[in-house]
Amino acid sequence: MVQNLVDNALKYSTAGAVVTIGVETHLTPEAAAGPRRPDLVRLALLTPDMAQGLYTAISVGDEGPGMARENLPRLTERFYRVEGQKSGERSGTGLGLAIVKHIANRHRGGLSVESGEGRGTTFTAYFPQAVADAPAAVAKVS
Numbered sequence: 001m002v003q004n005l006v007d008n009a010l011k012y013s014t015a016g017a018v019v020t021i022g023v024e025t026h027l028t029p030e031a032a033a034g035p036r037r038p039d040l041v042r043l044a045l046l047t048p049d050m051a052q053g054l055y056t057a058i059s060v061g062d063e064g065p066g067m068a069r070e071n072l073p074r075l076t077e078r079f080y081r082v083e084g085q086k087s088g089e090r091s092g093t094g095l096g097l098a099i100v101k102h103i104a105n106r107h108r109g110g111l112s113v114e115s116g117e118g119r120g121t122t123f124t125a126y127f128p129q130a131v132a133d134a135p136a137a138v139a140k141v142s
Contacts, residue, residue, distance in 0.1 A: 001103045004096045005123050009062035017063040027055045032126035033110055040114040043072040046101050048110050054129045061122035067115045
């Protein structure tokens with residue numbers, strides 16, 4: 001999942017641009033789902049069914065061309081490609097973000113995107129943390 005987000009950030013950024021990767025732990029559900037770049041338009045692409053406990057958030061941001069607001073809701077659809085970003089070195093199948101969303105969903109997590117035309121894009125995936133003091137399961141063999 002992280003590799004896919006980083007690959008996209010590199011693919012859609014200009015040469016020499018900075019790609020930022022951040023990891024935050026022990027977040028409330030609200031903080032995990034909250035904005036990383038408040039100056040950009042934000043959209044939740046996947047929201048956990050039961051948002052409780054603590055979360056870890058992984059964010060990948062770029063300084064690429066960004067996307068218009070109307071493109072954000074469809075980003076995780078299979079084979080969807082943003083118009084104008086389909087040719088040359090930026091080619092791809094349009095499956096990567098659908099896979100990222102599927103992975104986040106399988107791990108009871110969430111996914112959001114923040115973007116602005118000419119200002120870059122940041123994707124944030126967040127997952128519930130394991131409870132450290134939960135009793136270990138013991139298998140009894142007869």
